[in-house]
Amino acid sequence: MKTSIRWFTTIAVLALLLLLAACGEQKENASVEEEKVGEETSVETEANIEAEVEESYVVAVANEKDQTLSIIYYPEQRQEIIELEGSAHNLEVNVETGLVWVTINPPHGHEDEEEGDSHGHGHGHDEESVEKVVAYDLKTLKKIEEYEVGDHPAHVTTTKDGNTIVVSNSGDNTITIINRTNAETITVPVGEYPHGLRLSVDQQYVLIANMVSADMSIVDLTTKEEVNRIEVGNGAVQTGISHNGEYAFVGLHFDDQLAVVDVASQELIKKIDVGVGPVQMYASYDNRYVIVANQGSEESPSDTISVISLETLEVVKEVQLGKGAHGIVISKDSRYAFVTNMYEDTISVVDLETLEETSRIDVGYFPNGISIN
Template identity: 75%
Template sequence: MKTSFRWYAAIAVFTMVLLLAACGDQKESEVVEAENMGEEISGETESNQVVEDVVEEDYIVVVANEKDETLAVIKYPEQTQEIIELEGQAHNLEVNVDTELVWVTINPPHGHDDEEDGHSHGHSHDEEGVEKVVAYDLNTLEKVEEYEVGNHPAHVTITKDGNIVVVTNSGDDTITIINRSTEELTTVAVGEYPHGARISPDQQFVYIANMQSADMSIVDLTLKEEVNRIDVGNGAVQTGFSHDGKYAFVGLHVDNQLAVVDVETQELVEKIDVGVGPVQMYASYDDRYVIVANQGSEEAPSDTISIISLETLEIVKELQVGQGAHGIVISKDSRYAFITNMFEDTVSVVDLDTLEETARIDVGYFPNGISIN
């Protein structure tokens, strides 16, 4: 009896061990399966996150279609457009990110017909229209402000806070400085036929390219007076800056060069040969490049941009874009450059990682200035 009992007891214990082992294996299997599921879920989440990380950002690019008398508000990469009808010809524009306003210079629609290379050189005033600078809200596309300025306004530039607006008046060799908070307008004399203008990164000065006097005016925005004038070269058409504040640039439309000025010393330090008929330039925010749009003339249009290293001040690539490359702007993330091709009514999009054109967008007639929100 004792032997039998012990035998059965041993069998029971053995059976229980097998059952417990089986349960353990099942639980371990369930744990492993759960962990695997967790890894799959985690992996799926990470995968989704990666997908979300590479989703293209929306860029809002605004183009002045001068002879259409419109602004094109382009969403990229969707390439959808909304159109703002203007009350005259838009020569140039600039978007202020803080206020989400786009400022545009307006000339009477039938005035200043004497044009050369895409820029009017007449000094007559059209009595039938008003020359002004106008602000449009990028959210509503409605006009919200306007100011009468001097004869034949060309370019407009704005301080980062959106309060000070500067307009070059090519027809009377002046600039207009507008203080929006006080509504005070100040006129300052500069060089002959002031055209392009940009405000320095420290927000203290505005640098103006004077096309007919072959120099660049520097105006103190606090003193509201010209404090220096630098000889740069023939056909000084537009200015620009490296975003670290080290260099100022001037496109020399006649000399086919980019002038480089040391901001600290206010001295010309370099002239770089670029394509034919350069107009606007823009530096990338990561301080890799300054890119020059080479327009040429309507009779002999250029179709390139010159990509220049900010480290060496040497051209790293000449890239073909559209006919009459004129205006240029670079996105804040330094990913894309957008260029207006004046003589074929398009905008080129250039990837700054590959240095290749990735898209060409149809816009209105005679696209001139360009800016980005």
């Protein structure tokens, strides 16, 4: 009898151990499954974060002839329109303040536009109208600030802190320097028909392209004086700068070239043949490329950008876009270039990894300047 009990007890214990082992396997399997689910969730979360980051591109475009700004949210491609009080020739977004600064010329009729220069500048307007630079808040899309400037304002640029605004006045051969902390404006004479302008990397100098005098003015922001003027070539239309501070660039609209200036020596060191009628250029923040928008003319539009290696200062690729490639800006992650196609009312988006156009977006009439937050 005792032997039977012992056997029964032994069998029961073995059964219990097998049951516990099975439960352990189930828990272990469940734990592995939970870990896999956790990994999948983590991957999905990372993908969502990447998508959210990509959707943060906010691009501002000046539509000169319909007197509007397009505010584009990319890649969503949602678009908001700001109605202006005149023609917006160019603009620049200041990231620190969240403001977009726009040069405004008084409204003019079609007849006056045809009498303007090759970039659609006309000078016919009533005597009561004033030229100005205006700031809009990118979040509210409301005008919050404005200043009167010189005759026929073309381009605008800002210091990184957003406290100093500089405007080129093509009609009177000056630039206007605005101190926002005390609303003081100072006028500085430069070359003939100043057009595009950019700041040096150290924020000390303004580099101005003078279209008629075929040179680049350098103005010291501290002394408020022109300290040098460098001959570069015909139709000096816009300046640029490499983000490592090594080179300055000038688009030579009538020479079909990009002038390269050594910043340290302030000497012209090279001219690079690009497409027809180059206008704006922009260097990538990773110091790989400077990209030139080739506009051509309204009668014979060009439709390319020239991609130039900053290492070799040679063209590595021509990319075909829309008609009249004019304004260009590059995102701060060096992922995309955004280009205005002036003669077909679109902007192109170029992937800088593949150097191919990935999107083309309709905007307003005669898109000119472009900037990004």
